[in-house]
Amino acid sequence: MRGGVIGVDLGGTKLRAGVVDDAARIHHRTHRLAQGLDQPALLATAEAAVREALDASGEEVSAVGFGIPALIDPRRGIVTFCNHLPLDGLAFADVMSERLGLPVFADNDANVALLAEHRLGAAQGTRSALMLTLGTGIGGGLVLDGELYRGPRGAGAELGHIVVDLDGPPCPGKCPNHGCLEALASGTALVAEAVRVASLRPESGLGRAVAAHEELTGPRVSELAHAGDAAAREVVTVVGRRLGAGVAGLINAFDPEVVVIGGGVIALDELLLAPAREEAAARLTAPVRGTPIVAARFGDEAGMVGAAVLARESAAQRAAAA
Incomplete structure (x- = not known):
């Protein structure tokens, strides 16, 4: 396939795009806020980000891939459920293709992140792999027998919505559940736990940050935890x-x-993964107790890389079928 591809990671709060080469290097990154936008504004923002990357690259681009936090009907290409953005009922890829004048391909954001890790990253060479992406919510991706599993309705591997606590907090957005993994271990849940602990530990770094009227965000909690604040580390351990x-x-x-x-949230690295591994090991059956739990090779950029992989592979398949 000739020309570069653009990968776009559209999350619940922000959008990031970049030109991605064959070696998974990202060039000409662009960034936009996505939170709180209505559908027309969100589509315009996505278009502007892609056009900025196109203009900055100065090269021919053959396709664009999007990872979006949504379920997409695999037959019709229509968004059937989007928990954090106003995309329900939209033929997203078709709409963006018309706006950009380029082939556009879209899939669930966690699916494309796992696509990056399975083709080029931490799950490369495996026949079965599972991925969780921790951000505003929790996305899930699953590879079975070497293929990404989407399910007959495109709703497979919604792993963030497994219930782990019947009496847990309500899941944010449109999910009807209480105690979902997303409600307990996402970036949003991390901040909620940090706010709770800060109120109980006013002498801590978290407590002092709140007293100074700082906004507690995931990156700020991560910064305090890496700096050794005991309360922040307690929060990370709980999550x-x-x-x-x-x-x-x-x-x-x-x-x-x-x-x-x-x-x-993987910016927390071993501060998060070590207690996760310890808790998992205590709950696993003997045959699977040694299953590796690892950080994504591409970190928080797996979504952009995977969206580009999606675009490259899908465009090649379309050309071969023509």
Whole structure:
């Protein structure tokens, strides 16, 4: 396939795009806020980000790939459920293709992140792999027998919405559940736990940040935890244990060769993964107790890389079928 491809990671709060080469290097990154936008504004923002990357690259681009936090009907290409953005009922790829004048391909954001890790990253060479992306929510991706599993309605591997606590907090957005893994171990859940602990530990770094009227965000909690603040580390450990409990259930169900953790929250690295592994190990059956739980090779950029992989592979398949 001639020309470069653009990968776009459209999340619940922000959008990132870039030109991605064959070696998964990202060039000409662009960034936009996505939170709180209505559908027309969101589509215009996505178009502007892609056009900025196109203009900056100065090269021919043959296709654009999007990872979006949504379920997409595989037959019709219509968004059937989007928890955090106003995309329900939209033929997203078709609409963006018309706006951009380029072939556009779209899939669930966690699916494309796992596509990157399976083709080029931490799950490369495996026949079965599971991925969770921790950001505003929790996305899930699953490779079975070497192929990405989407399900007959495009709703497969919504792993963030497994219930791990019947009496847990309500899941944000349109999900009707309480106690979803997303409600307990996402970036949003991390911040909620940090706010709770800050109110109980006013002498801590978290407490002082709140007293100084700082906005507690995931990156700020991560910064405090890496700096050694005991309260912030306590928060991360709690969230890590919740993550581990959810991962254990998924490993017991699917027996993957590897579990990959990505998304913005993975900036916490071993502060998060160590308690997650410990909790998971205590809950796993003997045959799967050694299943690796690892950080995404592409970190928080797996979505952009995977969206580009989607565009490249889908465009090649379309050309071969023509």
